Amino acid sequence: MSEQEATMRRIGLVAASAMGAVALALSSAGSAAAAEGTLTVGLIPHTNPSGCYTTNIWPMLVVNNTNQAATVFGLPNCQGRQIDQVGPNQSRMFEFGASVSIP
The missing domain is CATH 1.20.5 (Single alpha-helices involved in coiled-coils or other helix-helix interfaces)
Known part of the structure; x- marks a missing residue:
């Protein structure tokens, strides 16, 4: 060669x-x-969600039927203080939550 x-x-x-x-x-x-599954924020379901979701329904219901944890924020557009997380296949209600972020 x-x-x-x-x-x-x-x-x-x-x-x-x-x-x-x-x-x-x-x-x-x-x-x-993106997460796989459905994330419901307020009354709106999001299939294979990714990003930030804001609601104006209080108390805010988060139903996380995905494979990722979702982070709840106190202000719209995933701003302000992080209130808590909702793990995969969990549901929680938040009196003061305004938005949810999921990878």
């Missing part, structure tokens, strides 16, 4: 390894991007 062929082969192996690492990173990020 010539030196040029050996160099091209090493470049190909490095490129293949890098592409594999990128694919693995993207697949891991995609699975953690």
Whole structure:
């Protein structure tokens, strides 16, 4: 094998390894991007939720039928003090909650 062929082969192996690492990173990020299941905030269900959900219904009911914990905030748009968390497959009612965040 010539030196040029050996160099091209090493470049190909490095490129293949890098592409594999990128694919693995993207697949891991995609699975953690959203919770799987349904999160109900107030009276509105959200399927495979991700992000922040605000309600104007008090007391605020949170039904977390997902695989992730949801964090309850005292102000809209997931602002203010974190009041509590609602674990996977749990339900809670919050007198002063206004919004819920889930990864």
